[in-house]
Amino acid sequence: MNKGDELLHDNPSGMGYGQAARGEELTAEMTKLDLKNGTAVRYLEDDDEGWPLVEWVDDFGIDRITAIEPAYFAANFTPV
Amino acid sequence: MTLLSAGQLMQYGEKQALEAVFRKTQSPAVGATYMALSTTGVGALQSTELTMAGATINEYATASGYARQSYGPSLGTSASPSVIYNSAQLTWGPFTSAPGTCQWGICCDAASGTSANCIAAFLLASSRTPAIGDSLQAAAGTGSAGVGFLCQV
Numbered sequence: 001m002n003k004g005d006e007l008l009h010d011n012p013s014g015m016g017y018g019q020a021a022r023g024e025e026l027t028a029e030m031t032k033l034d035l036k037n038g039t040a041v042r043y044l045e046d047d048d049e050g051w052p053l054v055e056w057v058d059d060f061g062i063d064r065i066t067a068i069e070p071a072y073f074a075a076n077f078t079p080v
Numbered sequence: 081m082t083l084l085s086a087g088q089l090m091q092y093g094e095k096q097a098l099e100a101v102f103r104k105t106q107s108p109a110v111g112a113t114y115m116a117l118s119t120t121g122v123g124a125l126q127s128t129e130l131t132m133a134g135a136t137i138n139e140y141a142t143a144s145g146y147a148r149q150s151y152g153p154s155l156g157t158s159a160s161p162s163v164i165y166n167s168a169q170l171t172w173g174p175f176t177s178a179p180g181t182c183q184w185g186i187c188c189d190a191a192s193g194t195s196a197n198c199i200a201a202f203l204l205a206s207s208r209t210p211a212i213g214d215s216l217q218a219a220a221g222t223g224s225a226g227v228g229f230l231c232q233v
Contacts, residue, residue: 018174
């Protein structure tokens with residue numbers, strides 16, 4: 001994986017990243033801020049603990065960086 | 081998280097600023113800066129911490145979905161005191177495990193890693209404890225005290 005590589009959040013359950021971690025619906029406010037299924041991301045780097053950092057843009061147009069659990073990343077992010 | 085205290089330069093930032101304005105060294109090259117979140121108690125964060133490896137830094141763990149966000153500051157204002165602040169809203173998360181209670185924002189010069197240099201610290205006006213699935217927002221600065229991550233010299 002190289003910096004700038006594009007991927008798609010592709011969770012078969014259709015859940016966002018935060019929703020999948022919580023295991024239930026988020027509040028309306030937090031749903032808007034979630035890394036939703038279908039969101040395009042760019043790989044930034046792995047942090048010191050081996051968690052991939054991805055850059056993306058949320059529903060409000062705000063640039064975000066989120067650390068993704070490695071197993072979740074391998075299973076639910078597909079190269080574009 | 082709309083109300084934040086004025087930020088204070090930490091030792092690394094103070095030294096960089098003084099040596100630049102007194103023509104002792106060239107300023108650092110233009111580059112990105114990032115806002116970290118810290119759980120250190122009020123009164124316990126040491127401004128002498130040079131890097132994010134410092135014993136009193138206590139940054140949120142990335143094993144919670146947390147990552148530093150791009151600070152994206154404005155240019156310093158043409159006023160005295162001159163101020164600098166985040167020009168857009170900052171949002172951390174979503175968190176995949178409870179990261180604890182944050183008390184501080186710490187501006188540093190790398191997106192990850194403990195070798196990042198500490199530039200400035202910002203005491204949050206009120207602490208925040210995000211839950212699993214939550215995202216944590218901070219307002220964009222306006223140049224007014226108490227709004228956004230504002231730092232002055």
